[in-house]
Amino acid sequence: MWAEACDTLLRAERLHRQFFLPRHAPSSLPVWHPPTDVLETEREVLILVALPGVSPDAVEAVIEDGVLRISGLRLLPAELRNAVIHRLELPQGRFERRIPLPAGRYATPVRHSLVDGCLLVRLDKAG
Template sequence: MWEAAIDALERAERLHRQFFRLAGQHTRAPVWEPPIEVFEHDGLLAIVVALPGVPPDRVNLNLEGATLIVTAERTLPRAFAGGAVHCLEIPYGRSERHIRLPAGRYRLARRDSEDGCLLLDFERLE
């Protein structure tokens, strides 16, 4: 029960960081954290990172120990430059997500993009 409470607090903190930091900050610090899904299937560790509007060539992967770091940048559309914005709910700017991988060693087996999501499959190395 305690572990579930800690997980809920971590999710709430992540959502707070994701939605309440100002997009467009002039800093290299991440502005938002993309939501993820991590699951295993057919012997692979699959990770889905929701990055709507981010071109695949603007996504970087870095493995630091057992943590996968996904960084990307979503720029404001040109149409926003000359008009008044009435609602801005989709985050823009630099994103960064740290994903702790389950114990073991992994090799990236597939990297793809589909419907605004980054799709990653990792093989476990024995």
């Protein structure tokens, strides 16, 4: 009985590792949605998006019909792709977040930068 239990645990561990292996070919569909804060001042709307390990150059941020769409790809660094994964809590793969904006007009282009592991999007109010 003990041997069966150990065998079951080993099979479960193998399945768990297979399930959490990063994809090698990025999908066109988003696989995760980063948490986001939206703040508004008199002159601008600020959006903070938690994207640790993602370069701001790898992020697309565009306004479409009153919604800010933020999308991109977060991949494991190449040197870690063949590592044994003991814990993988930071999401990997394609991400996308659609954030409804407060009513109004915004100056373009959309400006964004990386601040303390968060993408900071600044939308200047137009007019």
